[in-house]
Amino acid sequence: xxxxxxxxxxxxxxxxxxxxxxxxxxxxxxxxxxxxxxxxxxxxxxxxxxxxxxxxxxxxxxxxxxxxxxxxxxxxxxxxxxxxxxxxxxxxxx
Amino acid sequence: xxxxxxxxxxxxxxxxxxxxxxxxxxxxxxxxxxxxxxxxxxxxxxxxxxxxxxxxxxxxxxxxxxxxxxxxxxxxxxxxxxxxxxxxxxxxxxxxxxxxxxxxxxxxxxxxxxxxxxxxxxxxxxxxxxxxxxxxxxxxxxxxxxxxxxxxxxxxx
Numbered sequence: 001x002x003x004x005x006x007x008x009x010x011x012x013x014x015x016x017x018x019x020x021x022x023x024x025x026x027x028x029x030x031x032x033x034x035x036x037x038x039x040x041x042x043x044x045x046x047x048x049x050x051x052x053x054x055x056x057x058x059x060x061x062x063x064x065x066x067x068x069x070x071x072x073x074x075x076x077x078x079x080x081x082x083x084x085x086x087x088x089x090x091x092x093x094x
Numbered sequence: 095x096x097x098x099x100x101x102x103x104x105x106x107x108x109x110x111x112x113x114x115x116x117x118x119x120x121x122x123x124x125x126x127x128x129x130x131x132x133x134x135x136x137x138x139x140x141x142x143x144x145x146x147x148x149x150x151x152x153x154x155x156x157x158x159x160x161x162x163x164x165x166x167x168x169x170x171x172x173x174x175x176x177x178x179x180x181x182x183x184x185x186x187x188x189x190x191x192x193x194x195x196x197x198x199x200x201x202x203x204x205x206x207x208x209x210x211x212x213x214x215x216x217x218x219x220x221x222x223x224x225x226x227x228x229x230x231x232x233x234x235x236x237x238x239x240x241x242x243x244x245x246x247x248x249x250x251x
Contacts, residue, residue: 043201043204044125044197044201047196047197047200047201047204048193048197050200051193051196051197051200052193055193060142060143063200063203063204063207
C-alpha cells in the first residue's frame with residue numbers, strides 16, 4: 001500500500017490535469033467525482049487526460065483499462081498501483 | 095460465375111468499398127479532419143509509445159522509406175509526429191507521435207472498436223467463431239495474392 005503522501009500527490013496531479021483539460025474548477029473535483037456522470041467527459045476529453053497522465057508518469061494505459069476507470073479515485077488508485085508495479089519512485093513531483 | 099460466386103464477389107467488393115468510405119467520412123467529420131485515412135494509418139504504424147526508426151516504420155507499413163519520408167514531413171508540419179536524431183547514433187532518425195498524434199490514434203482506434211463491437215454484438219459465440227475462421231481464411235488468401243504480386247513487382251524493378 002502506498003503512503004498517504006504519494007497518494008495525495010497523485011490525486012493532486014490527477015485533479016489538476018482533469019481541471020485543466022475539462023475546463024472545470026479544481027474545487028469541484030473530489031475523489032468520488034464521476035468522469036462520465038458528473039463531468040460529462042466525452043472520449044476526446046478522456047483520452048486527452050489519459051495521454052497527459054501517461055506522459056507524466058511514464059505509464060501505458062490500455063483502452064480496456066480506461067473504460068474501467070469511472071471516478072477520480074479509481075484513476076488515482078490505478079496510477080498508484082501501476083507505479084508500484086513498475087517500481088518507479090513516483091512522479092516528477094516526488 | 096454462378097449465383098453463389100457472384101454474391102461472394104459482390105459482398106467482398108461492397109465490404110471493402112464501404113469500410114474505406116466509412117473510415118474516410120468518419121475522419122473528415124471528426125476533430126482530425128485534416129488527416130487522410132493513409133495518414134491515420136501512418137500514425138498507427140508509428141504506434142503510441144516507442145520512438146521508432148524510419149526503416150522500422152516503413153517495414154511495418156509495407157512502404158519504402160522514401161514514401162514514408164514524404165508522409166512524415168506532412169505529419170510533422172500538421173503537428174501529429176515529432177522527429178529527432180537518435181542520441182547514440184546521429185545517422186538514425188527516430189519518429190514518435192506527439193500528444194495530438196496520440197489523441198488522433200486513440201480516437202481512430204475507438205472508431206474501429208465500435209465498428210467491430212456493433213458487428214459482433216448480435217452474434218452468439220458459435221457465430222463469432224465462424225466469422226473469425228472465415229475472415230482468417232480470407233485474410234490468408236488475400237495475403238498470399240498480395241505477396242505474390244508484390245514479389246513479382248520487385249523482380250521487375
